[in-house]
Amino acid sequence: MKTNIKSYPDAALKRLPLYYNVVCEAKERGKNYISAQFIADKLALKGIQVRKDISLTGIIGKPRVGYKVEELFLKLQHFLGYNNQTEAFLVGAGYLGYALLGYSGFEKLGLKIVAAFDLNPNKQNIKINGKVVFPLNRFKNLALRMKIKVGVITVPENNAQEVADLMVESNIRGIWNFASLKLNVPDNVIVQNVNLASDLSVLIKKLEESASFN
Amino acid sequence: MKTNIKSYPDAALKRLPLYYNVVCEAKERGKNYISAQFIADKLALKGIQVRKDISLTGIIGKPRVGYKVEELFLKLQHFLGYNNQTEAFLVGAGYLGYALLGYSGFEKLGLKIVAAFDLNPNKQNIKINGKVVFPLNRFKNLALRMKIKVGVITVPENNAQEVADLMVESNIRGIWNFASLKLNVPDNVIVQNVNLASDLSVLIKKLEESASFN
DNA sequence: TAGATTGTTAATCGATTAACAATC
C-alpha cells in the first residue's frame, strides 16, 4: 500500500527515548521547567537538535523558560507509546531470549513480552520471569487468539527466516529481530533489526583509528 | 588530541558486517566472483551503495565479473578486524551479561570476552561459558596486568557511570555500553552505545503509523 | 527592560543516488 504520510526520521526517533530519560529524572527532582539546552548538555548534543526533535511531539515551549516538565514528560510518553502496552511474543529461549525475558524494563517502554516459544523440549514449559516458554507449534494459534502484533526473534541465524515466516502467517505486524540476517517479509510488516556485529564494528574500527595516533 | 584523519562513516561501517555475511556464504558455496548488485539484492540495498561501501576496504573489482570472493572476504575480514582478537572484560553478570558471555559468536567478530566482574557475591566465582565472574574490585588490577583495552558494561543504569570511571582508570580505551545512559568519559575513550529503547521506539512508532492506514 | 529561550526559515553538511566512461 502506497502512502504519502511523512514518517518521522529514524535518527530523531532514536534520540527521543534519551530525552525522555532526562525529563523523567528532572520530574523526579521536582523541576518545573526544562530547556532544550539543559537536555542537550546532559547528552552531549546540540540544543537546536533537541529543540527540533522535541517539536515532533507537538509540544509548545515557553520562550525564556523552556518546556513544562510534566507536559514534556506526558507528550514524550504518549508519542513514544510508553503509556499503552503492546503485547509481544518472543521466539528463541536461548541466552539472549532469557536476557530479554528477564529484563522487566521493556514494560516501561510500552512493550510487554507475554510469552516465549522454543523448539527445544528441554526449554519448554519452564517459566522465566513469570513467562511460560511454549512449544513453537503453539505460536500461531495463540498469537491469533490473543491478537499479538509484535514478535521478537532471538533464534540462531539459520532458523530466523522460518520463524519470521511463521510470524507473518500469524498476523504479526512488527518484528524485533536480533538475528544478524536480513528477513524477507511482506511490505506491510515492519522489521527492526538489532545487529550487535554492526555496533561492534564501529567500536573496533574507531578504537583502531584512535590507537594509531595515541 | 586533535586529528584530521578522516574516519569512516558510521552508517557504512554498520553495513560492512552484513556484506561480510553474504560473502562468507558465497565463499562456502564455492562461488568465485561476487558482484555488488548480488550482495545488494540479498540485503535489499542499492548496488551503488554496496559498491561505495566496499571500496572502503581498498579492494579493486573486475568490471564485468565483480569481486573475487576470497579476496573480498579477506579484505572485509581484515578491515573489520575479525582476524585479530581484541580481549575484553565485561562488568555486570545479570541477564544481559549472561547472554553476552554465553554467546560465542563475538570471537568470530574479533572480540573475545575473557572475564566478567560483578559486585554481587552470589554471582562471583561461578563460570559462564568457561569465563569466570570475578569480584568487581579485582577489575583494575587484572585489566592493567592483562592490558585489556575494551570493556563491556551490562550493569543497571544507576551503576553504569561508576563502572565507566573504573574502566577509564584501568586504561580501557573502548567501552561497549548496554546501559541506556550517556557515559561521561575522556575524549580519548571511545563509547559505543547499544540502546534497545531507541530501536524499540522506531519499531513501535512505525507500527503505529502503519496501523493507522491499514 | 534586558536576556534567555523558543519556533521557523535558510544554509550547511554529509550521505545516498545517479550518470557515465572505462574495461573485461
Add this chain to the structure above:
DNA sequence: TAGATTGTTAATCGATTAACAATC
C-alpha cells in the same frame, strides 16, 4: 562484439546546524 559491472565524478536528498525574529 555486446553487455555487464566497475570506479569516479556530479547531482540529489535529507538531516543537522545556523541565524534570527518573536516572546515571556
